[in-house]
Amino acid sequence: MDRKSMISENTRKSAELFEKAGEVIPGGVTAHIKHIAPHPLVMEKAKGSKLYDVDGNAYIDYLLSYGALIHGHGHERVYQAVMNQMQTDGTTIFGTPHQLEITMAEKLIDLYPGIDMVRYTNSGLEATLLAIRTAMAYTGKTKLAKFEGHYHGGYDQVLLSVNPDLGQAGDKGAPKAVPESSGIPEYYVENTIMLPFNDLENSERILREHQDDISGLILEPVQGGFIPAKQEFMDGIRRITEELGIVLIFDEVKTGFRLGLGGAQEVYGIEPDLTALGKVLGGGFPVGAIGGKRDFMMTTAVDDSRDILTAGADNTNKKQSVFHSGTYNGHPTVLAAGLATIEVLEQQGTMDELFKKTQDLRNKLETVYRKHGLTMQTVGMKSIFNIILTDTPIYNYRAMDQHDANLRKEIDYELLKLGIYTKPMNRYSMSTVHTEEDIQRTIDAHNEAIRRVLN
Ligand code: PLP
Numbered sequence: 307m308d309r310k311s312m313i314s315e316n317t318r319k320s321a322e323l324f325e326k327a328g329e330v331i332p333g334g335v336t337a338h339i340k341h342i343a344p345h346p347l348v349m350e351k352a353k354g355s356k357l358y359d360v361d362g363n364a365y366i367d368y369l370l371s372y373g374a375l376i377h378g379h380g381h382e383r384v385y386q387a388v389m390n391q392m393q394t395d396g397t398t399i400f401g402t403p404h405q406l407e408i409t410m411a412e413k414l415i416d417l418y419p420g421i422d423m424v425r426y427t428n429s430g431l432e433a434t435l436l437a438i439r440t441a442m443a444y445t446g447k448t449k450l451a452k453f454e455g456h457y458h459g460g461y462d463q464v465l466l467s468v469n470p471d472l473g474q475a476g477d478k479g480a481p482k483a484v485p486e487s488s489g490i491p492e493y494y495v496e497n498t499i500m501l502p503f504n505d506l507e508n509s510e511r512i513l514r515e516h517q518d519d520i521s522g523l524i525l526e527p528v529q530g531g532f533i534p535a536k537q538e539f540m541d542g543i544r545r546i547t548e549e550l551g552i553v554l555i556f557d558e559v560k561t562g563f564r565l566g567l568g569g570a571q572e573v574y575g576i577e578p579d580l581t582a583l584g585k586v587l588g589g590g591f592p593v594g595a596i597g598g599k600r601d602f603m604m605t606t607a608v609d610d611s612r613d614i615l616t617a618g619a620d621n622t623n624k625k626q627s628v629f630h631s632g633t634y635n636g637h638p639t640v641l642a643a644g645l646a647t648i649e650v651l652e653q654q655g656t657m658d659e660l661f662k663k664t665q666d667l668r669n670k671l672e673t674v675y676r677k678h679g680l681t682m683q684t685v686g687m688k689s690i691f692n693i694i695l696t697d698t699p700i701y702n703y704r705a706m707d708q709h710d711a712n713l714r715k716e717i718d719y720e721l722l723k724l725g726i727y728t729k730p731m732n733r734y735s736m737s738t739v740h741t742e743e744d745i746q747r748t749i750d751a752h753n754e755a756i757r758r759v760l761n
Contacts, residue, residue, distance in 0.1 A: 314723060319360040320348040339372070342730060347722065352379035355740045357727050365727035366744045368734040373531060373560055373690060374585040376660075377650055378739035384589045387646035391638055398639055406641040413648060414597050417568045420556065420577040421597030425606055426636040430559035430584025431459025433594035434524060436606075436630055437580040438463060440596070441522025441553035443605050443628045449516060451499040451523040451552065453509075454481040455533075455703025458524055458557050458582075462490045466498050469703075476500075478704045479508040503529055503702040506542040513546055522553035522580075527570030531560040532685050532692040532733045533700055540574045547579075553602065559584035559594070563651060564735070565688045573688075589643030592634075606630045656738055661688050663745065664736040670749045678756045680713075692733040713759070720755035 324345040328334035335341045347365075351358040355378050357365045370378070377384060391406070392398055411424035427433045438450055450463065454475065458464040466483040467475060476482035483498040499516050501509045503525075513520065523543070528534045535543075547554040556578035561570040563586035571578060580598035587593050597603070608627040634640075651657060668684040668691050675682035675693075684691045685700045694700055695710035711731065718730035726748055728734060 316363060316723070317345070317347060317359065317361050321345045323348045323360060339729065342722070343719075347727075354378045354380070355737055355744050363725065365722070365725050366740070366748055367727045368736070368748075369727055369729050369732060370735045370737055371590065372585065373564060373733075373735040374588065375590055376563060376586045376689070376735075376737055377589075377647060378737040379590075381589075381647075381650070381739070383650050384643050384646045387589075387642045388639055391642035395638060399634065399637055401633075404636070404638055406638050406645065407636040410595075410641045410645055413645065414583070414595065417648075418558075418571060418581060418597060419568060419575075420571050420579070420581050420599065422600040423603035424595055424597045425603070425630055426632075426641075427594035427596065428592045428632055428634050428637070429459070429594045430557075430582060431461060431594070432632065433559065433582035433584055433596045434458040434464065434555070434557050435461060436596045436628070437555045437557075437582050437598075438522060438524060439630075440580060440598075440602055440605050440628050441555060444553060444602055445521040445551065447519055447521035449497045449499055449519040449521060451501055451513060451516070451520050453501050453503040453525050453529070453702075455503060455529050455706075456524070456526045456557070457530065458526075458559075460487075462494050463498070464524070465490060466494060467500050467703075472704070472707065478502060479505065480512065502704075503533070504536050504539050505702070506539050509539075509543065510546050513550060513552065517550045517552070520550070520552050522555050523547055524555040524557055526557050526560065527574060528561050528565070528687050528690070529702065530692070530733060531564070531690045531735075532687070533702065534687045535570075535574070536701070537574060540576050544576045544578075553580060554578045555580045555582065557582045560690070562586060563648065564690055566657060567648070567651060586647060587644045588640050589645075589647035591637070591640040591643050593637075593640050593644060650738070660736060660738050663740060664689050664691060667734070667736065667745050667748065670745065671752060674749055674752050675756065677753075678760060680756065681710075686733070689736045690733050716759045717752070717755045720758050721751055724751040724755055726751045726755075 324334045335346055340346055347359045349357050350360045355366055357367045414424050415421050454467045457468045465486045468486050470484035474484050479502055481500040481502055483495045483500045499520060501512055556571055558569040558581050562583040565573045579602050582596055584594040605628045672684055681697050683694050685694050686692055695714050696708040698705055698708040715730050
């Protein structure tokens with residue numbers, strides 16, 4: 307079907323705006339991920355669990371800005387905190403140290419077992435980048451180990467084998483680094499050691515083979531936010547990295563505050579050396595943070611002239627001076643929104659209720675698909691899951707090959723028409739403000755979407 311004939315009457319204004327956007331913005335979107343065929347839906351308003359597009363259609367939002375909006379859109383407490391910060395402080399940003407940076411750092415240290423100290427960035431991408439640089443500075447080594455299928459931001463060093471073509475990706479026990487974009491220098495392909503997720507035997511073999519060159523190992527504890535690491539795999543990875551002197555970096559940009567207040571490290575009972583956070587931490591504003599063990603974090607304790615700062619600098623040496631800067635780092639408005647978000651999550655029973663609601667939706671979806679005779683499983687953990695159309699156990703990127711992506715895509719497009727906003731093929735994130743009625747409407751919509759696709 308050609309693109310024009312797929313455009314529905316109900317989303318005509320979105321289609322027109324997309325055409326206009328295409329004249330001034332390449333591809334008509336500000337990020338790849340914002341594109342939905344035949345055209346993105348252009349939103350105008352949002353409140354709670356709902357998005358409203360320019361054509362006046364309402365959607366129950368399970369994308370939630372890629373998981374960031376754990377309290378949905380326009381949460382009163384978060385908005386009040388932002389307004390209070392700007393009114394009381396009298397500015398949007400000081401451009402100097404301020405109290406909220408310390409308050410948030412204390413909060414993260416309290417909640418995350420692997421965090422003794424914190425530095426802020428403006429995105430998850432910058433947080434993983436700083437964590438990797440820190441690992442390299444600390445060890446003096448230049449290679450990075452990562453897992454096939456894991457995403458850590460859109461920059462050269464890690465934009466390898468996130469979603470590779472299996473024809474190019476090598477053997478499943480010894481995956482190759484495949485660039486995900488044109489323009490990535492060969493240097494990064496050569497200096498990235500690719501590992502198979504949830505395969506301890508092969509991961510250990512590869513790590514030992516390259517142990518003299520590997521600075522750090524970065525991983526998503528839950529791949530793509532929905533494929534959990536097996537406990538024994540995580541235990542093994544911690545044991546091996548410790549033994550080989552490889553800095554273990556947990557990228558908790560997705561899992562932070564979504565598996566529990568202390569992220570995946572609390573759930574798995576494992577302390578990484580460094581942790582990258584983002585998304586939920588900013589309460590809907592751009593944010594990132596790196597936290598970790600004092601020894602590693604102190605490598606960033608240098609000033610403009612690369613002198614070691616005295617504050618707490620008891621075990622730093624100048625060789626390990628890591629450059630870290632950013633005009634908006636530790637932005638007060640962002641931290642105020644983030645702190646309010648965490649405070650709401652900390653209210654008794656809030657997290658449990660969120661997890662219960664997510665499980666309820668998963669159970670009901672599984673029943674609906676079964677009723678239609680479709681092979682389906684939900685795969686996920688706590689407040690995030692995905693709909694996978696195969697009964698093959700899903701434990702890493704390669705296992706996803708069995709999933710019926712075309713059928714899922716068709717169902718997803720019908721769901722959009724029925725007022726369920728999921729980015730086709732993406733995971734579902736739950737918020738604390740989704741209601742039982744939202745869940746029932748979601749189930750009804752799936753029922754109808756499947757009926758339409760199968761007929
Ligand atoms: N790491 C993970 C696990 C992510 O999911 C993302 C974003 O989706 C990033 C890093 C990059 O974060 P940001 O989009 O805030 O730069």
